[in-house]
Amino acid sequence: MVKNGQTSITDVAYRPELGAPIGMDVLDFTELRARGRRRGIDLGAPMRPAFHHLIHVRAGTLHHSVDFTDHELPAGSWIWIRPGQVHRYTPADLATARGTFVIWQPGFVAAEPPYDQSPLLPTGPHARAVQLALRHLTQEYADLASIPLDAHIEAVRHLLAVLLLRLAHAGPAPASPVLADDTFRRYHAAVERDFARTHRVADHAASLGYSVRTLTRATLAATGHTAKQHLDARILLEAKRLLVHTDASAAAVGTRLGFTDPGDFSKFFRKRDGRTPLEFRAMARGRGG
Template structure:
């Protein structure tokens, strides 16, 4: 699998790379055997949007962060903007992919979509297996979406929102059925807001108090609520996000430990080494060696 050199940053691809759909907040493209922009997907990258891919047939393997997925027929694969993705080899693709930006999900008429389990992904899963009946339903809705997408007019946006709501709601029901019904509860709004702020600022801000100030509450109150709602101290959420990003960079890039430390906001590489070992049980160098040996 391709890894980036120490001088290469992880590229972020926008939907404008899709020549058929253009740079839009919502896109849908169907394929019957090819994707014309496949090559760049063979290097580790991020996408600046939520990606949902309905696979009718697409042999091969891809990675989401450090997890490999052997693609199956009649399955849905889905990822969020911050994750690192890579395919191992170019392969012909039969199916449909759909992209949604955070800006699209943030529109008032789409507000209900961003709280769906498939979008929130509380179980951090990226593969949804479909029965024959579910695959047929998903295919039918995607055909309706695709047809409406290329039918501009006064009612187009309402129709797209309606079809998309039905599709994502159906997939979210399947998500909760496959992953133990773990829907995001309404009483976890503060936890969600805290995690969203961490996602925005984890490289620069490593203290709970900094996020409490952004949320206009006291650090003590934030810590109490987060511990109650998640079972973990608030600081652990920050540390977990730093460790995740460090693991991504150690696995997918050739950046030195010092470079990774500075990128993640640590003033000293030695402190980053101690932090990573305390959180994972391994030094960064040990983790990089071990994880790469596992997947050679």
């Protein structure tokens, strides 16, 4: 999005339509385009929603970008986008493809997206099962008046959980499945909240009541990376988002991310990406050599 000549990321709050169950909403591609127009949101510009997106393509193809990864989603595919991820639609595809969006606030269901955010294309019995779960959810969502509101909300909450469980088992099983434990989940949440406040794992460990070793062990089990690598990757991701989707100077980006010296930010970025912040910006915007 461009504001006064400056590129920016649009923060999108959760605002369901009137009559939608509290905490979640189901809409098709046509309604998404209409909402974008009503709310003045450019769907082709980078946006950072504060809620979950589950996108299912029923017909056609949807090209979708999520945090510097471009996805081509054919008919039958699904993708789950976490709150806070920066993504953008291809408006022309939204006009020709058909599909469904399920959006919900964090905490509406207990299930969380897998750490790997790759699109999913279920086949065979899995495809039939997830389609049945989606139809059941969509029908219950539309049937607002036949049961009390509290019961209706609980019904769609459970049906959404069923859909997410079906999708979780619709892809190939990992070679060594590992469930993230509560220690990593708490550390991940703390990093999401405070990555710009402190760049030290020891500070997060102290605030959570763990040792650095405990956080490192839990993060390695959940992600294959150390606690420090996980924290640095989150800082680097936010730096890349700001460098590509805003026109802030590299120094301003570093300050926003908690670096007091622009040189320290440049060294941090180059060590982890291999380019300076401005070299990365030029390459990401198609101006690199």
